[in-house]
Amino acid sequence: MKPTRSGQGAPASPTTTRTMVLWCPDWPITAALREHLLSAEHPVALIEKGEVFTCSPSAREQGVKRGLRLREAQTRCTSLTVLPYDPALDARSFEPVIAMVEKIMPGVQLVRPGLCALHAKGPARYYGSEERAAAALLKALAAIGLTAARVGIADSPFAAEHAARATEFGDDPGTDSIWIIPPGETASFLSSFPLEVLEEPTLAVVLRRLGIRTLGDFAALTRADVRNRFGAEGALAHLKASGLDHHSVVERKPPAELDVVVHCEPPLARIDELTFSLRLSAEKFVDRLREAGLVCTVLVVQLQSESGEESVRLWRHPRWFDADDVLDRVRWQLQGSGDVEHGLSSGISRVQLLPETVEDLSDHADGLWGTGPDENIHHGLARVQSMLGHGAVLTAMVAGGRMLTDRRVFIPWGDPPSEAAAKSRNLPWPGQLPGPAPATVFDEPRAVQVLDSTGSTVDIDERGLLTAVPVTLVAAPPRQSAISSWAGPWPIVERWWDSNGRSLNRFQIVDESGTAWLLLLVDHRWWAEASYD
Amino acid sequence: MFQAAPAGSTPQGARRALSAVDHAGDKARLKAELQSKINGMQNSRPSSRRLPTVPVLAGILPGGGLQAGAAYSVANSTTLAMALLAGPSGAGAWCSVIGMPTFSVEAAASFGIALDRLVLVPHPGDQWLTVTAAMLDVVSIVLTCAPQHIAPSDASRLMARLRQRGAALVTMGPWPHSEATLSVTGSNWQGLGSGTGHLRSRRMRITARASTGRSRTADLWLPELQHGPWSTSISDPASTSTADAESGQQGFFARSARAS
Structure with a gap:
């Protein structure tokens, strides 16, 4: 290996970093197949903005390709399963792969989901040679079901990535998934690649006009000339083409394990038992976050019962969770799912606390003289919430x-x-109530009676006209009061095309005591919607 | 130090007395200050600190407004209860409504009650007392529908907490220790005919009966209760009392609100 010059910080200093790149082809497809539990042979296409973003090999065989419109792709392959492209899913499902690699080789850099880079030197020394290190890596990934992964080793991350990709075009694709470029031969390996792999389209156009068609031609130019003609960007591209990359492998620091899993053996069927046994874990959860200088503002609680049911819920906190808050959320989640008094349908065997959003502790630190009156409000309301449940205190x-x-x-x-x-x-709502808003709105409309002068119920005919003048209102059954003034009917027809739509008539009525009522006439029956008391 | 104390915390009587003795009255002032503090702790009467109140109601309430640490009951009108809440809420206080699932937040917003500082507990169940006590700790004014039967000892404990925290309690229906009972004794709606029009405005006669037995009434229009014009003077008994309430405590007995 060529000795590298110190001065890593300078962007254009020519360095070689013996790099191993792990590439999982078609990672978005692999991730989607795993997420939706589909078989690997199933034709799948991921759609972004109505066009095929990527597709599985079996779909590709039937003519589906990137950039095709959805309808066109479905015509070409009728059994195609169409899923939306989700970059978050890619990243999330690649996390176990990185964790697996980190188990056997430290210092992984995640380039993008599906592609990661490592320093080759350490693993090569540990496993005896680069071949063995690469084989060990592939074996470890095969253990978690990733058989299509490929490894390339070269003098720069750029070259190693293309070595990994080039395994597809090897003599015997599929069997040999490792390509190692011996030290010093990286430039000659790259020399036959077209300019497009540099991903500098404007530069590629200019170079092609100058008669330069491959990376080898480009690398043959002197560095000073390239820098003078194409500036810093051109110089970087030239470095890449000559097998020297200014990028080194930036090792990722594995994130601290912040979630807490509690297994209950035997499963606990009573809420108080469960919260009691969770107390220590909840404190550990909060303490561990605090040690990392973090506080949790959004928490996911996963509960698994003995019979295999799972309850997952995301909880937010107006400030941040302390141990009592965490226990409250677990309790509320259980109370929402089962009968509070008589325990649960089956015992809870596993509880997982995941910090969904963590924020820096310093952003949430209490001021020297407290953080003002709102802090009291939070504490007081949290107390009431822990008495009555999460949904009992409302804004x-x-x-x-x-x-x-x-x-x-x-x-x-x-x-x-x-x-x-x-x-x-802010939308227009034709048919909404004019005038002052009534002060009392009944949760469920209350049954009332509106009678005419003969004592029979006032109704509405099919033309929307009243059958008689309303004279008497019976709001609380024994007591009758005379109607002094009234208006209506105001018809409201919502979603007439839908069986769940409603059609009713509204009335405003003032009785002799001066109380105004908002009444509804639905299917020949009178209801009080609200009262202006 | 005492110059820096807010003027509202000085008892009105003491302040008037002090203005006469001015510079020589440092000792007297200190004494009065301490005496009022002692009174505040010992006395079963609420402190003289007033919460911001809608002027038309301030005119008829005993003491010239909602007093911190006092309870008020409203007999038959949610509208009136909302008007009581509107004053403190408009001045930035937190409000809470407990045990009233029919409370209309839209109407509350039209009274100027800030919904982001309004906390609702519609169904406190059998924990009404605990919840109300916990709320009194943190918010400035609590509107609640008290249970039918409340033990006198529980009510006194709640009142003690109320005085200690300086919050105000408004109950729908009777309450054993209420400072005043407000009710709508007359109501007349405008805008509705027989089969025509819609409700536009409401003329209300509001009666406040103090615990001493003295009662005052005010006639006003509903929009006036909601959003003024509070300071303009119309030739109307209610708005005259409004002007008086703003001019201060001195005009208390000269107010034109009728005493019966």
């Missing part, structure tokens, strides 16, 4: 809608405000 928003119960949205304390509600408020 409210005014939303859009025709019916009064639609026009309010209750949000449990600590949950984020509903964006949909805020948006719907």
